[in-house]
Amino acid sequence: MLRFTEMFNGAGFAVDVYGARKYSTPFQEIMLLETEAFGKILVLDGAVQTTDRDEFVYHEMIVHVPLLTLGRKPEKILVIGGGDGGTVREVLKHDPERVDMVEIDREVVELCKREFPEISSGLSDERVSIYYEDGREFVRDKENEYDAIIVDCSDPTGPSAVLFSKDFYEDVKRALKEDGVFVTQSESPFAQRKEFLMIVSNLTKVFSTVRPYLVFIPSYPSGMWSFTFASNGKDPLTVSPEELSERIKDVVRRTSSKFKYYNLEIHYGAFAIPNFIIDEFKK
Ligand code: SAM
Numbered sequence: 001m002l003r004f005t006e007m008f009n010g011a012g013f014a015v016d017v018y019g020a021r022k023y024s025t026p027f028q029e030i031m032l033l034e035t036e037a038f039g040k041i042l043v044l045d046g047a048v049q050t051t052d053r054d055e056f057v058y059h060e061m062i063v064h065v066p067l068l069t070l071g072r073k074p075e076k077i078l079v080i081g082g083g084d085g086g087t088v089r090e091v092l093k094h095d096p097e098r099v100d101m102v103e104i105d106r107e108v109v110e111l112c113k114r115e116f117p118e119i120s121s122g123l124s125d126e127r128v129s130i131y132y133e134d135g136r137e138f139v140r141d142k143e144n145e146y147d148a149i150i151v152d153c154s155d156p157t158g159p160s161a162v163l164f165s166k167d168f169y170e171d172v173k174r175a176l177k178e179d180g181v182f183v184t185q186s187e188s189p190f191a192q193r194k195e196f197l198m199i200v201s202n203l204t205k206v207f208s209t210v211r212p213y214l215v216f217i218p219s220y221p222s223g224m225w226s227f228t229f230a231s232n233g234k235d236p237l238t239v240s241p242e243e244l245s246e247r248i249k250d251v252v253r254r255t256s257s258k259f260k261y262y263n264l265e266i267h268y269g270a271f272a273i274p275n276f277i278i279d280e281f282k283k
Helices: 057-072 085-095 107-117 137-138 159-162 165-175 192-202 241-255 264-269 275-282
Strands: 002-004 013-022 029-035 037-042 047-051 075-081 098-102 129-133 147-150 176-185 211-214 224-231
Touching: 013 192, 029 107, 037 264, 047 057, 057 085, 057 147, 057 176, 057 211, 057 224, 057 241, 075 107, 075 137, 075 159, 085 098, 085 107, 085 147, 085 241, 137 159, 137 165, 147 165, 159 192, 165 176, 165 192, 176 192, 192 211, 192 224, 192 275, 241 264
Parallel strands: 075 098, 075 147, 098 129, 147 176
Antiparallel strands: 002 013, 013 029, 029 037, 037 047, 176 224, 211 224
């Protein structure tokens, strides 16, 4: 049995791997690992993207925080990246009329449909259109079109680098409806401090409300991960708990499913930022 420690250095523990397959695509190196601790793991360019056991944290938190803040039935949602399908699976719980997913690498989607059937289950929904192209280019000519835009991409190296710039965020703002909501994965404030600060700073130049929030993802570097919400009309912290509670109940009732991570307390609590990060914002 192979002991695979490299990618878990940040999280501080090693995982036994009993299967490993590697593929090269024009965009990145894909690795699929089989482990006891996390089930199957999707790794892109050496970075863990998705695991069977803890994917629910990432996918629930990147989707339900912004969409329950939006507070109305979304007509059209754009997901950039997200090739494993987990974000689309959660987005569909909000009963959108249409979901566009723009994924640069078709091979990620095909592999995930085969290897992660539950996570990718929403990708075959008739409301979902998948475009295999660069998300940066896709948003350039869009205007006032989406209720929500979700950037579910990999680290700001490789093909995702273009998805974190101020210019990209300007295009995102134009592609959103006036009160639309945006969220991006924004790296680990602990393990990727500079990248996290750069993302928040670039968003602040474009949106009036920018709110980073934190989640606990065991398989990710350091375990501490962040998303950043941005909007020019909505704020996740000004929705009243009574109203939010109704919105949550409505999704649970309609989908006959339960959230495994997200709840009312987590919605507000995730925005509590530790002092060492606040100090970085002040620099
Ligand atoms: N949960 C993950 C994480 O942050 O660790 C992200 C998962 S998802 C698999 C990331 C996807 O973003 C990859 O499949 C990758 O191909 C896609 N991607 C990277 N750059 C992109 C771009 N410029 N446009 C569209 N998709 C992109």
